Amino acid sequence: MDSRNLNLRDMVQFVTIVPDSQTHIYLKEPNLCADKCDLKPCTYICPSHVYYFDDDNQQTLIDYKRCIECGACIYACPLENIDWHFPRPGYGIFYKY
Ligand code: SF4
Numbered sequence: 412m413d414s415r416n417l418n419l420r421d422m423v424q425f426v427t428i429v430p431d432s433q434t435h436i437y438l439k440e441p442n443l444c445a446d447k448c449d450l451k452p453c454t455y456i457c458p459s460h461v462y463y464f465d466d467d468n469q470q471t472l473i474d475y476k477r478c479i480e481c482g483a484c485i486y487a488c489p490l491e492n493i494d495w496h497f498p499r500p501g502y503g504i505f506y507k508y
């Protein structure tokens with residue numbers, strides 16, 4: 412298959428994730444999400460659906476084990492509220508060819 416014809420969601424199939432036991436993604440000010448962020452772009456920018464806004468509890472939930480380390484959320488958050496680092500060595504994504 413010609414990889415130029417694949418979109419990002421197709422490409423995710425070539426990634427293996429070794430999840431760390433501790434998160435590499437934090438919110439700097441969790442209350443900002445409910446109070447100051449109307450569009451919540453992290454919930455639809457992330458290609459791996461790491462972020463979910465819990466309407467009942469008015470908080471952003473982070474399923475960090477799904478992260479494929481693309482970096483998009485760092486730039487998508489309008490309030491620069493995401494504290495993101497690479498997972499520890501030996502954890503995170505590995506590419507399959
Ligand atoms: S985009 Fe940023 S401020 Fe908005 S909900 Fe997501 S983490 Fe919170």
Ligand code: SF4
Pocket residue numbers: 436456457458459460461477478479480481482483484485
């Ligand atoms: S780095 Fe990419 S995959 Fe990971 S949480 Fe951010 S947008 Fe999602």
